[in-house]
Amino acid sequence: MLEALVREGSFKWLLSKRSSFAEEVEDLQNSPSAGRNWIPELSPVANIIVHRCSKILETSSNELLERFNAEASDSIKSQHARNFLEYCCFRALGLPTQVMGHLADKKFRRLTFDMMVAWEAPAAAGQYPVDLDDDLSVGVEAFTRIAPAVPIIANVVICENLFNVLTSSTAGRLHFSVYDKYLSGLERFVVGSLFSRFANLNMVWLWYSKIYSIVIKRMKTQTKSSLLSAIRVSRGEKILEVDGTVTTQPVLEHVGVSTWPGRLILTDQALYFEALKVVSYDKPKRYDLSNDLKQIVKPELTGPWGTRLFDKAVLYKSISLSEPVVIEFPELKGHTRRDYWLAIIREILYVHKFINKYHIKGVEKDDALSKAILGILRVQAIQEISSSNSVQFESLLMFNLCDQLPGGDLILETLAKISNSRKLERGNNKVAGGGMYSISALAMVSNLGFVFGSSSSSPSEDELLVGEVVVGEMSLLERTVKESSDNYKKVVQAQETVDGVKVDGIDTNLAVMKELLFPVTEVGKLLLSLLYWDDPPKSLMFCLLFTFIIFRGWLAYAFALMALFFAIFMVLTRLFNQGRPVDEIKVIAPPPMNTMEQLLAVQNAISQVEQLIQDGNVALLKFRALLLSIFPKASEKFAATLLFAALILALVPGKYMLLLVFLETFTRYSLPRKANTERWMRRLREWWLSIPAAPVVLEIEKEDKKRK
Structure with a gap:
């Protein structure tokens, strides 16, 4: 069907040289079909976008408007221009994204960007300057509304963070040149092929079957590896990233005291390391990321002869290993390479934790893995186009971000509900939006209002489903992400105040604390x-x-x-105090200390801590001696005291017991009791000092570490 659409000219404008908005407006207004394709309530740029959408959908703009008015509720019609534009855009995007290699088509990339431009000025009352095609830019609201409609470009969870990365040098406005460069870089990492096992599924799943077959082009030189062939054939794993094949950028594995250079491979199921031999690679070691093995993946320090000097490594630990494995990524300065690998390894680990926690299986499991793979692809594309080393990779990976965000667990719960709801949708053979092709079904049943468990509800009449989002409204997933993002911004602001009040020096910190x-x-x-x-x-x-x-x-x-x-x-x-400045705490700074004085202060503090630990150990050893009757006379007195205390606790009500403790404590230094109290405290101290400590023998364990 899609080939017929292209052959008959429905995508002809995509294949021809794009004209400016001004030329398109003039052509549309002067065409014989202007009456059917020009809507007075829309701005010129919105009319152009609606007309393009109508050509893709093989209908006229007025027919789309009639369908929208028939399907939309009064609440959605309240913002007629923008909601109608969303309706047309989301419906139209479902068809081009099913054509293989659509990201490579610059006309498609221009279409999605122009949709964002039109979204910012949809109504005729706010006409957009149509003669500035090369200088047009869009804001975060337009990007976060349109971009998730094509899942490979962005998703709801990371959309705002992605926009901030793309606009880091353009004052918060996204220009087409940057957007086009990003999509071009993204397309270079994608090979569009389908898995045969998805061939009979509903069209709803077509996009994810494409995405799940993604491989990395940079691995073309490694396709003859026995490991890669074994992974693809026997396990069916998808290889996502390879490192260590270039001699100038080695990867080192540390296990115990042994260190080996080699090649590191990440798949959608595990992490592999092939130690380098003289002319070939050794048998690969597999570090599982898919099963619940209590894995820990965190940054680690490494250095020669066991020293901890360089922050350039990743530690992997699980119950299946006798000792942790440290993977080092040497580079001249910084640790960007390590941070990238840490983020993508965690993304695969977290997506499997999500799958195992909510017992997701089948196509829904493939769907979740696809989201993680898409995130890694976006990070790779950003790496290629960005010259900055300050990109936070975790913020662009959905499952990493959910692990960090306040309320990130609620986002994952929402995704799990959507995944479970999708099973019902597929079982009932439902198709969204009156027969439209959906790019993704992630939020479909959620938007219908289904709640699994003790309660459920029917679809809301106020919602108009189009593909992955609700026209004119926020889906349940979008609302959850927004709430979590707002909370995260509060956390960031609070952390900025924390960072602002931190001071250097032990003496200065003690003065502030005092x-x-x-x-x-x-x-x-x-x-x-x-x-x-x-x-x-x-x-x-x-x-x-x-x-x-x-x-x-x-x-x-x-x-x-x-x-x-x-x-x-x-x-x-x-x-x-409303409107008044916050009262600042004034601290008199102590005299500055030189390096030697600071070292002496640290040494003194350590000595004091050591003394406290020693005193604590002595007290514990004395109690051990009393309990084990190592010294019978002292133990007899201690046992008699405990027996008397037990009788009081058993016979005296709690209220009176508390009263006795209070009176004994707060009257012991009164004039009538002061002399007696001092005498008894002296006797108690002498008795405690007379108790010897239980003996302790220190043994040094002999460890035989074999060098592998």
């Missing part, structure tokens, strides 16, 4: 003053007050009253 803890220290000093009866009247009033509160069982209410006080304080502070 100032921040000033209210707490003052409260502590007040409590100690009350405890030691420095001001007997105040201590007596405090003791009587809390004795009454504990006796009446009002302690919980007292703490509740304190929490209420803090809440009221914060609310009043917010009301009275």
Whole structure:
């Protein structure tokens, strides 16, 4: 059918030299069919796009408008121009994307960009300057609305991040030259071939069957490898990336004390490493990413003779390995190469975690893997066109991003619901949008409002399904992503304030901490003053007050009253400080310390920590000696004390027990009890010092590490 469309001229404008918007407007207005193809409510650029869509769909603009008015609800018609434009664009994009190699067609790339241009100025009241074809640019809203309609260009989750990368040097506006360069680079990594096992599936799945057959062109020199042949034939895995084939960019594997250069291969199921022999490669080692083996993939430091100097490696650890494996990516400066591999390895690992967690199988599993593969392709295309080394690869990979975003788990839950809903859709042989070809069915049943579990609902009459999105509205997935993205922006803003208040130097940080803890220290000093009866009247009033509160069982209410006080304080502070600058904490900086003084301060701090650990070990050893009756006399006294405490706990009600503890603690330094307390504390300290510690023997374990 598609070949017939091209042969009969439905895509003729795609195959001819593109004219400017001004020329197209003039030709359209002067054509005999202007009455059927010109809609007065639309701007000239929107009319051109609708006309192009009508040619693809083999109909007229007015017939499309009639269909839209018949299918759309009143809420969707409220923004008639933009929603009608979306309706035409999404329906039309379903056909060209089924033609193999559509990304290579510059006319198709121009069509998608012009759709974004028209989306920004759809109504006749806001006419777009049609004589500036070479200078047209689009914003993030237009890009995030149109680009996900072609899944290989972008998806809903990473769309905004991708736009920010593409417009990093153009002040937040995307120009066609950059957009075209991106799609050209993306197309160079894609080979459009189909898996025969998808041949009988509904057209809804045609796009993903194409995507799932993606291979990387840079691997053409490796096709004769026995490993690659074995992977393709026996396991059916898709090879996504290869590194280590160029001598100037080696890959090193560290296992224990052994190190080998070799070739690293990533597939959609596992990571492979082939150690380099003299003239060939050794038998590959397989590190599984698809099964639940408690895998850990993280950045790692490496260096000669076990030193940790260079941040250029990836650590892989799982329960199937006796010791972790470290893959190193040496480069002269930076660690961009390592960051890229870390991101794509994690993407495959995370997509399989998603599949295993939600028990996704069959075509839905292939669908999820396709999303991960598409993300890796986009990163490769961005790498090719970007000269900056500051690209955050994780932000362009959907499953990586969901692992980082606040609420990313909710995004994955939404995707899982959509995947499960798709099974129902395929079982019922439903086709979206009145027979339209869908580019993707990811959000289709979600947009219909189905909820699996205890409740379900019927499709909403206010929604108009077209392909992957809802015309004029946000799908459930889009809403979840937007909410998560908004929360992430708040986290980023909060982190910026955190980074802004960080200071260097131990002494300076201690000074800041001392100032921040000033209210707490003052409260502590007040409590100690009350405890030691420095001001007997105040201590007596405090003791009587809390004795009454504990006796009446009002302690919980007292703490509740304190929490209420803090809440009221914060609310009043917010009301009275609106519009005022935030009060800054002023800290008197200590005198600057040179390097030697800082080292001595660190050494002193370490010594103090070591002393605390030693004291803790001694206390534990003394308790061990008491419990095991290594020293019977001390153990007998300790056992008698525990027996007496147990009787009190068993016989005395909890309220009175708490009252006794409070009175004993806060009256021990009162004038009547002070002398007696000091005498008993001295006897207790002498008894504790008289208890020997249990013996300890240190043994040095002998490890025989064999060099492989």
